[in-house]
Amino acid sequence: MKYSIQEHYQKLARQYDDFWGNSSDFIEFLSKKIIENLQLKSTDNLVDLGCGTGIFSKGIASQIKLENKIICVDPSDKMLSKIPKNSSYQPLVQDAVEFANEPGKYDKILIKEMIHHIDDKERLLQGLFDRLNEQGILLIILLPPTIEYPLFQQALSVYESVQPNYNDLVNIFEKIGFKTKVNFVEYAVSIPKENYFNMVKNRYMSLLSRFNDQELKQGLIEMTEKYASLSNLEFCDRFVFLLGQK
């Protein structure tokens, strides 16, 4: 894991869940989609790889009673420290590629908005294929190649140049031997402008850590001008659900 990304999440850990604090509907909605797409059963061994604060592990656990602890893996101990210390979760401070290449067998693996941090995706995905039981499912959730977030223009351009394209992941999945399927999930976001601007100010996306304080300030000025007449921001959040079954 690159030092700057590690630093980014160590700093963000304190606020991460608060960003979504007013969006419990969103967490509930997406957790339900995750359960459906993973065909999650109460007896499944589930890994949440790059789980962060475990916000979606918690969302899943509130909708389905799992017999086994969810294994919550993340290299940021500060993000992991937000996971409740109880019998539902087993936190593990580890890099995803290392985890994927160590012994262990699991039924379902979730990677949500983490794959863009992995350089050697093939090594990760081959490792995870080996970790899955027969019929096991890997679900990677990532954002599409373009997004409609109300960000400043330069942030959107940089996003498009760095975001992995899910079609490249499909190719790796097929090469490895996964039975592959792509679903698209949409959620209509409505958020007070002030809250969203505050999230941007706090670099809620790691994308924003590519901009220095001055550039971010300039970006916020651009956003302030562009959305001057609005008090609420509405946009469509689209997710790619990439499914690989062994």
Ligand SMILES: C[S@@+](CC[C@H](N)C(=O)[O-])C[C@H]1O[C@@H](n2cnc3c(N)ncnc32)[C@H](O)[C@@H]1O
């Ligand atoms: C955008 S957050 C997503 C967290 C969580 N999956 C969610 O959707 O709320 C990205 C997470 O990936 C983690 N991460 C970054 N590099 C990683 C790596 N090499 N292996 C595993 N996790 C990593 C970060 O520490 C961070 O918690």
